Amino acid sequence: MKEILLLKDGEIVLKGLNRRSFEDVLKKNLKNTLRSLGRFEITSAQSTIYVKPLSDDIDLDEACDRVSKVFGIVAFSRAAVCEKTIDDILSTAPEYLAKELSFAKTFKVEAKRSDKKFPLKSPEICREVGGEILSKFPHLRVDVHNPELIVNVEVRDFGAYIHGEPRKGAGGIPVGTGGKAAILISGGIDSPVAAYMMAKRGIQLTAVHFASPPYTSRRAEDKVVRLLRKVSKYAGPMKMYTVPFTKIQEKIKDECPEELFTIIMRRLMMQISSNVAQQNECFALITGESLGQVASQTIGALACTDDASDMLVFRPLIGMDKQEIIDISYKIDTYDISIEPYEDCCTVFTPKHPRTRPVLKYVIEAQEKPGFEPLIEEALANLKLTYISAEDD
Amino acid sequence: MEHYLDNSATTAVSQCAAQKALEIMTKNYGNPSSLHLKGLCAEQELVTARKTIAKSLGASNEEIFFTSGGTEANNTALFGTAQAKKRRGNKIIVSSIEHSSVIEAAKKLETDGFEVVYIEPDRDGIIRTEDVLSAVDDSTIMVSVMTVNNETGAIMPVADIFSAVKAKNNDIICHTDAVQAFGKISLNVRRLNADLLSVSGHKVHAPKGCGALYIKKGIRIVPLHYGGEQESKIRPGTEALPLIAAFGTAVGEFKIDENYGKILQLNGYAREQLAKIDGIVINSTPNALPYVLNISAGRVRSETMLHFLEELEVFISSGSACAKGKPSHVLSAMGLDKNRADSALRISFSKYNTIDDVDALCAGIEAGLKTLAHR
Numbered sequence: 001m002k003e004i005l006l007l008k009d010g011e012i013v014l015k016g017l018n019r020r021s022f023e024d025v026l027k028k029n030l031k032n033t034l035r036s037l038g039r040f041e042i043t044s045a046q047s048t049i050y051v052k053p054l055s056d057d058i059d060l061d062e063a064c065d066r067v068s069k070v071f072g073i074v075a076f077s078r079a080a081v082c083e084k085t086i087d088d089i090l091s092t093a094p095e096y097l098a099k100e101l102s103f104a105k106t107f108k109v110e111a112k113r114s115d116k117k118f119p120l121k122s123p124e125i126c127r128e129v130g131g132e133i134l135s136k137f138p139h140l141r142v143d144v145h146n147p148e149l150i151v152n153v154e155v156r157d158f159g160a161y162i163h164g165e166p167r168k169g170a171g172g173i174p175v176g177t178g179g180k181a182a183i184l185i186s187g188g189i190d191s192p193v194a195a196y197m198m199a200k201r202g203i204q205l206t207a208v209h210f211a212s213p214p215y216t217s218r219r220a221e222d223k224v225v226r227l228l229r230k231v232s233k234y235a236g237p238m239k240m241y242t243v244p245f246t247k248i249q250e251k252i253k254d255e256c257p258e259e260l261f262t263i264i265m266r267r268l269m270m271q272i273s274s275n276v277a278q279q280n281e282c283f284a285l286i287t288g289e290s291l292g293q294v295a296s297q298t299i300g301a302l303a304c305t306d307d308a309s310d311m312l313v314f315r316p317l318i319g320m321d322k323q324e325i326i327d328i329s330y331k332i333d334t335y336d337i338s339i340e341p342y343e344d345c346c347t348v349f350t351p352k353h354p355r356t357r358p359v360l361k362y363v364i365e366a367q368e369k370p371g372f373e374p375l376i377e378e379a380l381a382n383l384k385l386t387y388i389s390a391e392d393d
Numbered sequence: 394m395e396h397y398l399d400n401s402a403t404t405a406v407s408q409c410a411a412q413k414a415l416e417i418m419t420k421n422y423g424n425p426s427s428l429h430l431k432g433l434c435a436e437q438e439l440v441t442a443r444k445t446i447a448k449s450l451g452a453s454n455e456e457i458f459f460t461s462g463g464t465e466a467n468n469t470a471l472f473g474t475a476q477a478k479k480r481r482g483n484k485i486i487v488s489s490i491e492h493s494s495v496i497e498a499a500k501k502l503e504t505d506g507f508e509v510v511y512i513e514p515d516r517d518g519i520i521r522t523e524d525v526l527s528a529v530d531d532s533t534i535m536v537s538v539m540t541v542n543n544e545t546g547a548i549m550p551v552a553d554i555f556s557a558v559k560a561k562n563n564d565i566i567c568h569t570d571a572v573q574a575f576g577k578i579s580l581n582v583r584r585l586n587a588d589l590l591s592v593s594g595h596k597v598h599a600p601k602g603c604g605a606l607y608i609k610k611g612i613r614i615v616p617l618h619y620g621g622e623q624e625s626k627i628r629p630g631t632e633a634l635p636l637i638a639a640f641g642t643a644v645g646e647f648k649i650d651e652n653y654g655k656i657l658q659l660n661g662y663a664r665e666q667l668a669k670i671d672g673i674v675i676n677s678t679p680n681a682l683p684y685v686l687n688i689s690a691g692r693v694r695s696e697t698m699l700h701f702l703e704e705l706e707v708f709i710s711s712g713s714a715c716a717k718g719k720p721s722h723v724l725s726a727m728g729l730d731k732n733r734a735d736s737a738l739r740i741s742f743s744k745y746n747t748i749d750d751v752d753a754l755c756a757g758i759e760a761g762l763k764t765l766a767h768r
Contacts, residue, residue, distance in 0.1 A: 214700030214765070253766045343696060349766070 001096060002081040003060060005051035005067060006154070006161060010074040010171055013047045023049075026072040026174040029236060033066045036391055045157065046114060049073070064167070069234045071200050072177075073169035077152070079161040086120055086128060089153060093129050093162045094136040097151055100164050101133060106143035109133070111153040118155045125153055171200065175236050178202025181284040181314065182277035184269060185209050185228065185240075187220055187344040190288030190317055192227045192334040193325050197316040198286045199235035206280045207240040207388065208273045212249050212348055220342040225386060230334045232390035241276050242384040245269075248375050249348060255370035259355040262296045264367045267308035268376065274309040275380055284312040290325065291318050295354035304363050396707045396750040400596075401543055401573060401685055401741035407598040407646060410639040414600055417635040425632055426623065435634055442641025446605055449644050450590065451581035458606045458627045459637050463572040463593035464494035465617075466606040469627070470568045470589040471498040473614030474535045475507055478566065482532035484508045488520045488549070490723045491539055495570055499537075508532070517678045518547040518727045522554045529558055535566045540574035540585075544712060544723045544739060545677050546685025548578070555586035566612065572596055572604075577656075577684050579649050588612050594636060598743070599643035603636035652744045657683045659742055659751060666755040672762055676712070676729065676737060686740040687712050687724075689733040691762045698738060701761040707754050712737025 007030075012022040027042050030051060034040050038058040043050050051067065053060065060078060067076055080096040082088040093109075094101065101107065111125035120128065129151065130142055154161045181203045185191040195205055209224045221242060228240055248268055256264050273285055289297045289305075296305070306313060317325055329335040397405070406414075417438060423431030425439045440454070447454045460466045475485065487499045489511040503509045510528045514520050520538050529536070536558050540551050555567040568589035571580055576597040582590055589612070593604040608614060608627070620629030660683035667673045672691035681687075690698055695711030702709060712721060712734070724734040740754065 214704065215694075215697050217696065217700050250766045 001092070003053070004079055004081050004161065005060070005063065006077045006079050006163070007049040007051060007067065007073045008075040008166070008169065009044075009047045009049065010072050010169065010173065012072055012173060012177075022072070022174055022177050025176045026070070029070055029072070029174055029176065030067065032236060033070060033233075033390070034063055037063055037066070048156075050158070066233070067169070068167060069170050070174075071170050071172035071202070071234065072174035074171055075166040075169050077161075077163040077166040079152075079154075079163035082160050082162065084115070084118060084155060084160045086125070089125070089160055089162065090128060090132045093151060093153065094133050096162050097149070097164055100149050101137045101140065101151075104140065104147075104149040106141050106147045107133065107149040107151060108142055108144045108147040109151045109153060111155070113155045115155050115157050125155070129153055170234065173200075173202040175199050175202060175234075176204045178204070179284075180204045180206060180280065180282045181286050182206045182208050182273055182280065182282045183286040184273050184288075185224055186288075187224045187227065187338065187342065188288070189322075189329050189335065189338040190290060190293075190325055192231050192288075192332065192338065193328045194286050194288040194314075194316050195228075195231045196234055196328065196332050198314055199231070203235075203284075203286070205231070205235050205238045205286075206277065206282055207238055208243060208276050209240060210243045210245040210269055210272075212246045215246065215249065215348040216343050219340075220344050223337060223340055223342055225388065226393070227334050227337050228388040229390055229393040230332060230337065232388050233393070234332065237387065237389045239280070240386045240388050242386065243272055243276070243379050244382050244384075245379065248372060248379060251370055251372065251375060253349045256366050258351045259353055260358060260363055260366050261349055261351045262354050263301055263304050263358050263363055266296055266301075266305045267363070267367060268372060270305055270308040270313075272376055272379060274311040275376075276383065277311060284314050285309065286314045286316070288317055289315045290320055290322070293322065295356045298356045300357040301355075304358050304360050307360055307364075394706065394749075394753075396705075396753040398707065398709045398740045398742065398746065398750055398754060400743035400746075401739065402710055403595045403601065404598045404743050405745060406595075406600050406639065407643050409646060410599050410643040413642040414635040414639040417638050425634060426621065438634060438638045438641075439632055442637050445641040445645045446592070449576075449580075449647060450592075450607055451583055452607050453610065455625075456582075456607050456610055458608055458624045459632060459640075460604045460606055460628055461602055461633070462595070462604040463492070463570065463591055464604075465628075466591035466593070466604045467492065467494040467570055468498050469606055469614065469617055470591060471495065471502065471535070471537065472617055473627075474566045474568070474589070475502050475505075476615035477613050478534035479507075481564065482534040484510065484530065484533040485535045485537070486510045486512060486525060486528050486533060487537045488512045488514065488525075488539060490514050490518065490520070490542055490544075490726065491537065492543060492570055492572065495537055495539070512538075514547070514723070514726050516728050518542060518545045518681075518723055520549050520554070522550055522557050525554050526557050526561060529561050529565065531562070533562060533565050535568065537568040537570070540569050540571040540580070541577070541682050541685075542723060543573045543685070544721060545687045545727070546573075546681035546683070546741075547678065548574075548680070548682055551587070552585045559586060573685070574682070576644070576647050576649065577653065577682060582607055582609065589614075594640040594643065597640075597643050598646070599640040600636045603633055603640050605640075648744075653683070655744065656742050656746075659683070659746060659748070660686055662748060663740065663751045663754070666751060667758070670755065670759050670762065673758070674733060676724065676727070676733070684742050686742075688738050688740065689729070689736045690738055690758055691736060692732055693736055693761060693765045695735060695737055697765055698736070698758065698761050701765060702754070702757045705753065705757045705760075707750075707757045709754070710739040710741070712739045
């Protein structure tokens, strides 16, 4: 039996005249994520995208899993393809959904006839298919109000399709339609979630990670790579820049007041990141900050950090509780990696009593005295580039 | 050049042992349980390895049971004894500085309803006989004390402890985790008065994935796994013969006295050189096993120094086994303050180490102390 995936476009159907370009990006993203599984034909019509496998040996379970992570799709179904004749529909429906039908107690048939040339009208299709199913599965009862299983029959321009309940898609809008932004990623729980959330709104990501060997270990960097591969399943392939941060952190430690270590470090990170972002045509920075979570994320501290860069900064987690963030990290499968206990650059040289209400003027003074510019230039000249792909996960 | 000084974590497999494993995997690959000649040839390898290991411990062949390693040997010892003796009593005494494969097994037994007493070491990191003895009572079924501590190299008076325990109550099963002592000092199960003793292959230049538990004749323990007749049903499952035969080969290569002398010199040299560096404190006591040398380096965090040294191809271990912030239990029990415990490093030698390795280490630590920012 031939199968196909029917994907329902999300909010891009509202995009008016730009809809075509959104749909093109979505199709390209689908093609990229499915490429390593085999050849597919991807076409669209009537706010549905048809993903048709071109050979029989393609793993459609895996294809469904990957499709479920592509932003821009609200729902999708794995369907049987049959000829546009009532006979073929009647023989296919009970066979294709045999397993679901034998476990259900109640069902109903819903038919959509967008090809008006098909001789039977929708209610007639429902009646015919329902009768056929009842004759094959006599234990079933029809319940049009609250059925356990809905058998969908769609008669469209190119063929007829039969499927059970549609699955939920990832929602959002296609990655790449929202421009590019740079995510500051440490290895904790929050930043991968922030990355995921902005990718959902169509952002194509570039990652910036700060490494301070030997204060941080190679495993900490490897951990970030593995986190980004998980995020890549949603956000597509991306570049990751590793900034050598050791000398800067040592200078902060040697020449700045202890209670301002973290705040100055974060300002420098923002400054370096906006530089990397500009080089990569990014329009914004993304951070995993959540208001009040730690001393460096109080409203005063955020104001000081924010001042360090002119670039637009997205903080998608700003109003979320830790548990809400953790829930998403479970969903996107980053939690277990995030909690691995390797030191990252944020936990090196943490002050005993960080300033929770820093005064910007004094912070700037404290930061200007040592003169970080030459070290920043040196760091920017020695960026390490890694290509992140979900395929390596 | 690489300077591997983390031999308490694992060791390089000796050439002969690696050869042996390869030979078993590619030529003598039979299943020791098979009735045909190929099986017999494999079985003979198993017998040879068992004999070698039995002999090295002063045990008889029937008292050696191969396992997947030290962890399985320790787990088998603790759970197997607890299960076998549960009708006689429910108290188990272990030292508080055991390897996690003993501590965690003991904790699990605690949740299963056993009473577990953890004996703290003295300021030298040594478990004292009288402390163990005072915990022994009529309901005690087992005592487990390691032979040598993995973090400091402290040698426990195991023979003393076991004799005293047996004198008080001869039914108590005495187990020692000898993983860090095996091949380094001569061990004799009779002289130790041990009923159970665990060893591991990969700490003695054999491959990872095999170990053995000595079970004194007449001692009954309940197995953890069920299946075939292998290892007298104590550890069923087709034997990991390539690893076991290599283990036998590696143990056959033991030259305990000769190597001890060599390592003693190396340790002495390291102590001398390290003493010249400002800010180094030696944590291992002078009478600890010379294969392990625990030090604290200035105020640089263990992990930072470790990563600094790895850049110079010097590989050691952080003294505090815990990854995040928590200072080592053993070192705090020895009365080290937080700073010293946080900067603790463990250097551990093998017969392959030379003066060059120590020189590279000392030069590295000296450079690290100069360049690395303090916490």
